[in-house]
Amino acid sequence: MSALTTDANLPARRSSAAPGRITTDVLLVGAGVMSATLGTLLKTLQPDWTITVLERLDEPALESSGPWNNAGTGHSALCELNYTPQLADGSVDISKAITVNEQFQLSRQFWAHGIENGVLRDPGSFINPVPHVSFVSGADNIDYLRQRYDALAGHPLFEGLEFIDDRAEFARRLPLMAEGRDESEDVAVSWTDHGTDVDFGALTKQLLGHLASQGADIRYDHHVKNLHRDTDGTWRVKVKDRTQGETLNISARFVFVGAGGGAITLLQKSGIEEIKGFAGFPVSGQFIRCLDETVAAKHEAKVYGMAAVGAPPMSVPHLDTRVIDGQRSLLFGPYAGWTPKFLKEGSFTDLPFSIRPSNIGPMAAVGVTSWSLIKYLVTELAKTRRGKVEALRAFAPLAENDDWEIITAGQRVQVVRKKGRGGALEFGTTVVSSGDGSIAGLLGASPGASTAVSAMLDVLERCFPGQIEGWRPQLKELVPSYGVTLADDPGLLADLRAWTDKTLKLA
Template sequence: MSTQANLPEPRSTQQPARQTTDVLLIGAGIMSATLGSLIKSLEPDWSVTLLERLDGPARESSDPWNNAGTGHSALCELNYTPRLPDGSVDVSKALKINEQFQLSRQLWSYAVENGQLGDPSTFINPIPHVSFVRGEENAEYLRARYDALAANPLFEGIEYIDDRDEFARRLPLMADGRDENETVALNWSERGTDVDFGALTRQLLSDLEQRGADVQYGRQVKNLSRDTDGTWAAKVKDLRTGSVSTVRARFVFVGAGGGALHLLQKAGIEEIKGFAGFPVSGQFVRCLNTDIASQHRAKVYGLAPVGAPPMSVPHLDTRVIDGQQSLLFGPYAGWSPKFLKNGSLTDLARSIRFNNVMPMLGVGMTSMPLVKYLVLEVLKSQRSRIEDLHAFAPTAQSEDWELITAGQRVQVVRKKGRGGSLEFGTSIISASDGSIAGLLGASPGASTSVAAMLEVLERCFGSQLEAWKPKLKEMVPSYGVSLSENPSLLADLRSWTDRTLKLTSQDEQAAQR
């Protein structure tokens, strides 16, 4: 099968959804698309049904303007490399996330070679990833970060830059108008990418549908219950007609973003007890002026303000969406009780249960700096937002930047002792019998979707896993292997994925051939 570069959105049939199915995927985002693609490759004869309440795929967190599209690989995100009290830098999380992103690159490369994805430039493009700090103390931290990462093969080629002329050459928009006496420092990696997860999701779902999956939009799953035979019954409302039907499935994956918590609670599985959600909204300012966007080709991450959640790390990003280069700066955090951008103001209240009240109260009592930060962010004016932008682009003018609202993020609140802890990450919740699983949380999210869905397979399909391993290794060659401990394999896979995903120059591709 050949997949064109500009694929149409998967069709939305008017007939009732398949009434019985082997696999039911809830939500048409990158997680469900990735899991569906994996399962269809491993078990082509299994029936797969996907239900999405909106009228198309990737309309929530996977949408390119709802998602920073960083291609999180910890090359630049400073919250993954915290400074310790003794001045050293903990890089363990950075190594883990970078390894996970390598899995994503491998599956996407396999999918391109096998016609499941089209022209890779429609969803991934090479963009340098850069860490940026100001001030002597922060420059010392960035030097320590470089020293801790440079010897690891996953971070091969990372640079430490504190020369002002080199800074101006590489980042002219950020250098223009900056105080010449200000200390600035960079960690620079050429191996970064910009990923349009909306385009990627649409292509994966289009291919999934062509391989026999039943992909349906305008279908909201209202309830999940367990039948006596062990299968799951999903009560589904057709939002176009108002009719209600039941879809039964052997396995259910809840990839519904912020809506996952509600559905897992309705399923009544023991493993969701004690979990709650803390919604955080976000906004960005966007510049579509190509004259300005052409002056900056990098994703540049700074340090988070005191009291800010890790997802609020400021960054000035090059975005490539539908072939158009633009700039995105933010995020400006906010708060809403909605669990989805297209959700309800009652979402938070409806998620409260007897088993998660204490974790929520515990987090509330210990998160006053976060609450203060969110209040101040909500009250910001456009002038204040542009002043924040000036730390990255000193000459930025308000009229060149428009405010957009990003996707809603629901951070995980997990029971801890008598109280709870607020976690900024991605958590997989699965029933003990492996019949249902769901994903909670946010960053690094989409970038590590392949690693997350491989974990779902391991948790929920243990009896089939051994038979699947040869195919899994074909699709994701480093599955089960540490690339940081196998530099020669890393080099081979990097060469393959760079070439297949067109992440090298034409001259480099010719030399490799």
């Protein structure tokens, strides 16, 4: 039975009762983009349900959703080559690219609806049009890029994609990448003007601001320490108020663990069967950034290259235009690092304490089979600041050391899952929910924030089977292509793209 199924029609309960004891219908752990998105969806669908958000830090979006902790790419597979692998027969598989693009269309629609309905304001404060570009050099890679272009160009989701191997045109569109480049080097790019840069931090803050204005109880400096299921089926959650030094007990009918890298720890503490066999492998990262406006003015694109041998897919190098607080700048990276912490502000015991009898097998199996990843991490760790700028010179040959500073990005916790008698390391995101739908959480990091709406719709479907049909008409208003495959309906795709482009000021 779903958590809120039986008593969904009861009058709303207030989220606060006696001191030190709080009851709430919905508890969202963590103030990142996932909780903010789910909270906004639920408040719209079921305004009578009380919602409480608990965040251990003193502000929202200070972990992965913070603008400088991620790359801000509106991932829609327009430029990321890892979504279009080349198969053994030489053909290019575009199925993953189609899925990721469809998922991003849901986010665009949800945000456009938010603008039209006062949930979000000023689209330029969180989303901006920036061309998405794939960049390769060398004959074999150019051949692959051309095949990828041929496979995608006729598809309605990838309309407007161009293939460019003319050196003069390359220099006109990407002056920073052309300046100082060896004339004998063969280069090619695919280009689309439909790409975006997203400030997921600004987006999170606006969504949570709206949620608060609708009566949600949002508490910062509140660290969820433990949770267990009570005999009546509700969740008893132990919380440390870090400013007062007090411990609170919260009773919640539904819990979403939107704790980013910390989600696996809390889901393990919940004791649900479904988390057994899962483990987390943290990969930290750094970017280098250039705030010099004269350099930034020479590059107006997000340019994704090819991954190094052994590199995990989310580590493909990219040179990105960023728009944060109205200021344009450049970001390059990521460079991988390593720490056992599951959050940037986490603890060195996160990884060792997450090892359980149920996941030690999958972890060990991944350790044995992931030598190329380990070798890659060791090489990355050895890179000095000068070495990092050297890597950038494959993109911007004349890059000056002094124009670039190192910044530490957010922590990614990759999913390790039981597979057969061993385990597999995965680079996507996975929703884990209990069989009764009373608790869910999100593991993994990629494609991440861009697909927050799709991931949170998945949570609604899994955890609220009793309500989802009744919610459908409203969901279709929030996200008009909900339940529709846009790839099969080019007319609807064109209409929705025109609407979102106009409302989000992307065209």
